[in-house]
Amino acid sequence: MQTLHVDLGERSYPIHIGAGLLSQGHLVVEHLKSKQVCVVTNTTIAPLFLPTLRSQLTDFDLLEVILPDGEEFKTLDTLSTIFDALLERNFSRSCTLIALGGGVIGDMTGFAASVYQRGINFIQIPTTLLSQVDSSVGGKTGVNRPLGKNMVGAFYQPKAVIIDTQTLLTLPERELKAGLAEVIKYGLINNQDFHYWIKANLPKLLAKQSEALTYAIRTSCAEKAAIVAADEREGGIRAILNLGHTFGHAIETAMGYGVWLHGEAVAAGMVLAAELSLQLCRIEPKVLAEVRAVIEAAGLPVTLPEQLDSKTFIQLMRKDKKAEQGQMTFILLDSVGKAAVVRDVESASLERLLSGD
Amino acid sequence: MQTLHVDLGERSYPIHIGAGLLSQGHLVVEHLKSKQVCVVTNTTIAPLFLPTLRSQLTDFDLLEVILPDGEEFKTLDTLSTIFDALLERNFSRSCTLIALGGGVIGDMTGFAASVYQRGINFIQIPTTLLSQVDSSVGGKTGVNRPLGKNMVGAFYQPKAVIIDTQTLLTLPERELKAGLAEVIKYGLINNQDFHYWIKANLPKLLAKQSEALTYAIRTSCAEKAAIVAADEREGGIRAILNLGHTFGHAIETAMGYGVWLHGEAVAAGMVLAAELSLQLCRIEPKVLAEVRAVIEAAGLPVTLPEQLDSKTFIQLMRKDKKAEQGQMTFILLDSVGKAAVVRDVESASLERLLSGD
Numbered sequence: 001m002q003t004l005h006v007d008l009g010e011r012s013y014p015i016h017i018g019a020g021l022l023s024q025g026h027l028v029v030e031h032l033k034s035k036q037v038c039v040v041t042n043t044t045i046a047p048l049f050l051p052t053l054r055s056q057l058t059d060f061d062l063l064e065v066i067l068p069d070g071e072e073f074k075t076l077d078t079l080s081t082i083f084d085a086l087l088e089r090n091f092s093r094s095c096t097l098i099a100l101g102g103g104v105i106g107d108m109t110g111f112a113a114s115v116y117q118r119g120i121n122f123i124q125i126p127t128t129l130l131s132q133v134d135s136s137v138g139g140k141t142g143v144n145r146p147l148g149k150n151m152v153g154a155f156y157q158p159k160a161v162i163i164d165t166q167t168l169l170t171l172p173e174r175e176l177k178a179g180l181a182e183v184i185k186y187g188l189i190n191n192q193d194f195h196y197w198i199k200a201n202l203p204k205l206l207a208k209q210s211e212a213l214t215y216a217i218r219t220s221c222a223e224k225a226a227i228v229a230a231d232e233r234e235g236g237i238r239a240i241l242n243l244g245h246t247f248g249h250a251i252e253t254a255m256g257y258g259v260w261l262h263g264e265a266v267a268a269g270m271v272l273a274a275e276l277s278l279q280l281c282r283i284e285p286k287v288l289a290e291v292r293a294v295i296e297a298a299g300l301p302v303t304l305p306e307q308l309d310s311k312t313f314i315q316l317m318r319k320d321k322k323a324e325q326g327q328m329t330f331i332l333l334d335s336v337g338k339a340a341v342v343r344d345v346e347s348a349s350l351e352r353l354l355s356g357d
Numbered sequence: 358m359q360t361l362h363v364d365l366g367e368r369s370y371p372i373h374i375g376a377g378l379l380s381q382g383h384l385v386v387e388h389l390k391s392k393q394v395c396v397v398t399n400t401t402i403a404p405l406f407l408p409t410l411r412s413q414l415t416d417f418d419l420l421e422v423i424l425p426d427g428e429e430f431k432t433l434d435t436l437s438t439i440f441d442a443l444l445e446r447n448f449s450r451s452c453t454l455i456a457l458g459g460g461v462i463g464d465m466t467g468f469a470a471s472v473y474q475r476g477i478n479f480i481q482i483p484t485t486l487l488s489q490v491d492s493s494v495g496g497k498t499g500v501n502r503p504l505g506k507n508m509v510g511a512f513y514q515p516k517a518v519i520i521d522t523q524t525l526l527t528l529p530e531r532e533l534k535a536g537l538a539e540v541i542k543y544g545l546i547n548n549q550d551f552h553y554w555i556k557a558n559l560p561k562l563l564a565k566q567s568e569a570l571t572y573a574i575r576t577s578c579a580e581k582a583a584i585v586a587a588d589e590r591e592g593g594i595r596a597i598l599n600l601g602h603t604f605g606h607a608i609e610t611a612m613g614y615g616v617w618l619h620g621e622a623v624a625a626g627m628v629l630a631a632e633l634s635l636q637l638c639r640i641e642p643k644v645l646a647e648v649r650a651v652i653e654a655a656g657l658p659v660t661l662p663e664q665l666d667s668k669t670f671i672q673l674m675r676k677d678k679k680a681e682q683g684q685m686t687f688i689l690l691d692s693v694g695k696a697a698v699v700r701d702v703e704s705a706s707l708e709r710l711l712s713g714d
Contacts, residue, residue: 076433080502087504115472118499118510142475145437147444153475154511 129179178263486536535620
């Protein structure tokens with residue numbers, strides 16, 4: 001087991017990473033403040049991992065809330081289900097919520113914990129590679145509204161994150177690859193050595209080799225933790241974590257959520273960001289080739305979906321919340337291992353890029 | 358105009374109190390971060406005060422959300438109305454929410470501000486005496502669930518509180534008196550001089566004399582601010598603010614919400630707390646007489662509702678979230694101007710008190 005400490009003053013917490021941690025109940029128990037514990041999970045995850053977690057918590061007053069699986073249930077109505085289950089069992093302010101599942105479960109459970117009786121204990125057990133390397137650090141929680149994703153939420157830190165790499169053994173290959181997109185991102189934005197390590201170890205990662213996964217997850221979390229610690233409320237540098245994401249969100253919206261996985265859209269988005277970086281003379285062609293090569297080797301898309309025409313795409317990009325009058329903000333690359341927030345990109349540059357001129 | 362500073366480190370904010378402040382737009386404008394401003398109010402308050410506020414904000418992109426009036430609308434569904442209105446107008450993270458109304462509007466708007474895009478600016482303009490002396494300090498925001506009041510919410514501080522005592526001129530007399538219950542509370546729990554000032558000035562307060570109201574509001578807010586500053590997240594001493602409230606909540610629940618106003622229930626509750634304090638030999642009979650006298654002089658109830666039998670009442674008290682196995686926590690008086698949190702009151706004492714033995 002490896003442990004990483006996320007340093008946020010009085011909101012600091014540990015991230016434990018290793019094979020079989022779900023069976024090490026003490027990692028959960030040491031953070032509980034009372035007998036009242038509520039596990040929130042979904043219908044896909046529950047049969048896989050809930051029995052093991054349950055067997056570690058036999059001394060506790062355990063409530064299990066099993067939600068339907070899917071981003072379309074990331075709503076205030078689903079949150080109400082959690083609140084009412086807690087209230088029916090008279091769960092007090094000293095109870096603990098445990099999120100067992102992927103990003104949707106983590107985002108909703110964290111948000112529920114942040115507002116139930118104005119804030120209760122919260123532990124994360126992420127079970128997908130994406131949630132392990134992304135949502136387990138940063139404290140972003142929330143739900144969607146019909147007019148926007150993640151538009152309602154809170155910054156709220158867990159008491160601990162427990163990452164059992166064995167949960168990835170049942171993860172579909174496509175989701176594993178989508179998670180790798182975010183792992184690759186950490187190398188590209190801030191850590192050249194990690195980038196070349198990923199490139200060399202992609203076969204082990206794709207084969208779900210535990211040691212390689214542990215190292216990749218630990219390094220990804222450490223990169224994110226360092227950036228978040230420098231900018232907890234997302235005022236500045238934290239934005240580099242969004243490399244590929246403005247493009248990626250537009251792809252997801254255009255295709256309809258779920259058609260492309262988030263990681264797939266981010267992968268293609270990172271290639272586009274590299275292409276724009278080249279066009280704006282921030283990088284040389286070999287850097288673009290390097291970005292494209294690692295993403296391709298991970299089995300991820302490197303071009304826009306064929307069905308998507310560039311006009312629709314540009315309109316969607318403009319609508320993104322980060323766009324501001326005429327000029328747009330992008331995360332661009334300056335080299336492998338170095339990204340920058342660039343606030344004054346002319347939308348004409350974007351149009352030139354996407355029209356292929 | 359008088360200004361009080363609530364000292365909470367980087368979350369500190371001013372409370373401005375005076376006659377006619379609604380016409381002093383600069384008090385609002387200096388806290389706005391962008392042109393996007395949303396006023397949340399209700400159908401009762403809007404015709405009275407919205408035109409004045411609107412006239413101060415002609416240079417801004419003003420959105421007005423007018424909700425139905427009543428505690429029964431303090432729900433997540435009503436919050437969704439606010440979120441969707443903001444999203445439809447593309448209101449960004451730099452927008453500001455203004456709560457114009459009583460406690461329900463303040464609680465909901467503050468909660469909406471705390472979670473919209475994970476936290477935006479928030480200004481409070483409370484228009485009832487209760488909300489001016491109670492909810493404008495402390496940062497408690499939230500909504501109700503069918504199984505419990507204020508069970509979902511956040512601690513979230515406004516950027517400023519603007520109290521225009523002229524808004525009280527249209528306040529129904531019964532609501533003014535209910536607000537006075539909380540003013541009286543501040544004297545009883547922590548400030549003997551203020552208690553005797555209130556007693557001497559009740560006729561002026563009941564006549565809505567602006568200078569007396571300003572002093573009473575300012576002193577009440579200062580008392581609450583000092584207690585909250587010492588205990589922002591309600592770990593200990595802050596509980597003395599609940600004098601009369603455990604009894605009061607049980608009265609409200611038993612009668613059905615809205616039959617007795619919150620302040621009326623708290624008034625009777627404070628007399629009961631004094632009676633229990635006497636029974637437990639914490640005070641002398643003359644202190645109880647003093648408590649009863651000031652509450653009676655304010656035109657507030659000093660006994661339980663006649664319809665309420667003591668058995669039902671005791672059961673409701675036990676169900677209150679502050680009750681714990683066999684022993685109950687009460688806020689009791691040690692003298693006029695001094696309250697204490699007492700955690701080990703036997704429920705038998707309560708039964709003796711209420712059965713009149």
